[in-house]
Amino acid sequence: MALINPGSSPPEVLELEKNSIGSTKTTKLVLHDVILRVCLFATTLTSLIALVTSKQTEMIPVPYPPYGASVSAKFTDSPAFVYSSAALSVTCLYSIITTILSFLALIKRSATSTKLMSCVFAIDVLLLGILASATGAAGEVAYLGLKGNSNVGWQKICNVYDSYCRHVGFSVLISIFASIVLSLLIILYIITISRR
Amino acid sequence: MALINPGSSPPEVLELEKNSIGSTKTTKLVLHDVILRVCLFATTLTSLIALVTSKQTEMIPVPYPPYGASVSAKFTDSPAFVYSSAALSVTCLYSIITTILSFLALIKRSATSTKLMSCVFAIDVLLLGILASATGAAGEVAYLGLKGNSNVGWQKICNVYDSYCRHVGFSVLISIFASIVLSLLIILYIITISRR
Numbered sequence: 001m002a003l004i005n006p007g008s009s010p011p012e013v014l015e016l017e018k019n020s021i022g023s024t025k026t027t028k029l030v031l032h033d034v035i036l037r038v039c040l041f042a043t044t045l046t047s048l049i050a051l052v053t054s055k056q057t058e059m060i061p062v063p064y065p066p067y068g069a070s071v072s073a074k075f076t077d078s079p080a081f082v083y084s085s086a087a088l089s090v091t092c093l094y095s096i097i098t099t100i101l102s103f104l105a106l107i108k109r110s111a112t113s114t115k116l117m118s119c120v121f122a123i124d125v126l127l128l129g130i131l132a133s134a135t136g137a138a139g140e141v142a143y144l145g146l147k148g149n150s151n152v153g154w155q156k157i158c159n160v161y162d163s164y165c166r167h168v169g170f171s172v173l174i175s176i177f178a179s180i181v182l183s184l185l186i187i188l189y190i191i192t193i194s195r196r
Numbered sequence: 197m198a199l200i201n202p203g204s205s206p207p208e209v210l211e212l213e214k215n216s217i218g219s220t221k222t223t224k225l226v227l228h229d230v231i232l233r234v235c236l237f238a239t240t241l242t243s244l245i246a247l248v249t250s251k252q253t254e255m256i257p258v259p260y261p262p263y264g265a266s267v268s269a270k271f272t273d274s275p276a277f278v279y280s281s282a283a284l285s286v287t288c289l290y291s292i293i294t295t296i297l298s299f300l301a302l303i304k305r306s307a308t309s310t311k312l313m314s315c316v317f318a319i320d321v322l323l324l325g326i327l328a329s330a331t332g333a334a335g336e337v338a339y340l341g342l343k344g345n346s347n348v349g350w351q352k353i354c355n356v357y358d359s360y361c362r363h364v365g366f367s368v369l370i371s372i373f374a375s376i377v378l379s380l381l382i383i384l385y386i387i388t389i390s391r392r
Contacts, residue, residue: 073347073348077345077347077348078345078347079339080332080336080339114390114391115390115391117390118386118387118390118391121386121390122383122386122387125321125324125379125382125383125386126379126383128321128324128325128328129324129328129375129376129378129379130328132324132325132326132328132329132332133328133329133331133332133335133375134332135329135332136276136328136329136330136331136332136333136334136335136336137332137333137335137336138332139329139333140276140332140333140334140336140337141336141340143275143276144337144340144350145348149273149274151269151273151274152269152273152341152351152353153351154340154350154351155348155349155350157348179325179329180325182325183321183322183325186321186382186386187318187321187322189386190314190317190318190321190382190385190386190389191314191318193386193389193390194310194311194313194314194317194389195310195311195314
């Protein structure tokens, strides 16, 4: 391969031909990209709303006057849920920005700057790591709340806070979907760009 | 761009020239790839060993005969640690296979099949999601063990199981490094392949 002289045809023509060959694939990639990013926005927003609206107040009987105490649970009680809400907010905001970028690229039908694309997808990888770890942490707290852990004496709380647990569980479930959408986005980009 | 005739020079020459231009970059990518994959193997193996060797037995005083009870903690007590150990095992095994693949590609100094490369990195993305979520879940249990959660009455356990907590904490820390190495691997690939 090293024997072939790279200067046998002008580099600009080579570059343009490459772009021309890859332009249909790029348009297809950008279309899928827009759809997946809209899905990412929808899932992260839904998950975030379910998480932050998970406040619940319950009256529990106590053996001394006034024979009832009000206990409440909200998402800020657990650092894992705070981390999860932060990760979801950042991903949601980022998905809005990148959806607009992808949409503009789709309308203009031009090959977007590869530098910008690689930068966007590099941040996608970082966000996938952050979102997946946040989902793992929130999911673990939700699981402990549902089942408890008898080995270390952590009691389950979902028998008291039913609505709170439903909100949190739904949020974790949708957050898993958001992580999968983010993974699909990156895998789609890797496969398309490798074949170019 | 669509006006340019793709047939102006033979497609095979075009392909060979493209390979020739990209071959130095590919060798560099493969070298970084081997180094990062060895790091990934080392971090996942260390984290896995620290996690599975975290058994601890303690004697706690009880007010009735025989005035002492033996309590023990091991990593299988929490589903999060079992999940984490599974994710670490899979990543460790996968890093061995891909290190060998990358090393062979480096020795042969040939451009590896782009189909194989994109497949390997697509699985990397999936593993990043799994490993990051496992790290998040294990980290959350470790945090609860260290600090407890007074809002829901979960007591901390690290005052009793000190060695166990050190093992688990170390495992989580190294697991975070493993996730970062995996992210770097994918980002490096995306940036290199986008510029090709």
